[in-house]
Amino acid sequence: MARKTTAAKAVQVKEEKKAVEAVVEAVVEAAPVEEAPKKTAAKKPAAKKAAEKKDAEKKASGRKTAPKTNLFIQYQGTELSYADLIERAKADAGVEAPKSINLYVKPEENKVYYVINDNEKVGGFDIA
Numbered sequence: 001m002a003r004k005t006t007a008a009k010a011v012q013v014k015e016e017k018k019a020v021e022a023v024v025e026a027v028v029e030a031a032p033v034e035e036a037p038k039k040t041a042a043k044k045p046a047a048k049k050a051a052e053k054k055d056a057e058k059k060a061s062g063r064k065t066a067p068k069t070n071l072f073i074q075y076q077g078t079e080l081s082y083a084d085l086i087e088r089a090k091a092d093a094g095v096e097a098p099k100s101i102n103l104y105v106k107p108e109e110n111k112v113y114y115v116i117n118d119n120e121k122v123g124g125f126d127i128a
Contacts, residue, residue: 075107080127089114093121 071082085103090096093116104113105127113124 073105073107078127080105080112085112088112088125089116089123092123092125095121 073080073082073085085105086101089101089103089112090098093114095116098116098121100117102115104115106113107127110127111124112127113122115122
């Protein structure tokens with residue numbers, strides 16, 4: 001008897017499935033199909049596009065420019081600026097465009113020592 005009820009249930013499920021498929025087909029056929037409107041971009045001049053791209057890259061990078069800073073060393077009535085020390089070190093070493101400069105200011109010795117381009121040029125000069 002169990003076989004008859006199982007077989008009867010299987011037939012009933014198939015019939016219900018066909019009925020549901022028929023209803024779905026009827027709904028799909030009756031529903032109007034609307035196409036999404038196509039977006040058309042207004043043409044922009046090339047210069048304007050380039051400017052917008054540059055602005056977008058600035059925003060995307062998230063980098064902020066460093067503020068302009070000045071460093072002054074004052075010791076026993078003498079004032080030295082960072083820019084002046086850099087220029088004097090480049091002139092003393094004979095290098096116009098160094099890749100790196102490290103300065104060591106020793107006011108107690110009245111000296112400035114420099115290392116330019118990772119030990120390519122090493123030297124020093126008097127502050128006064």
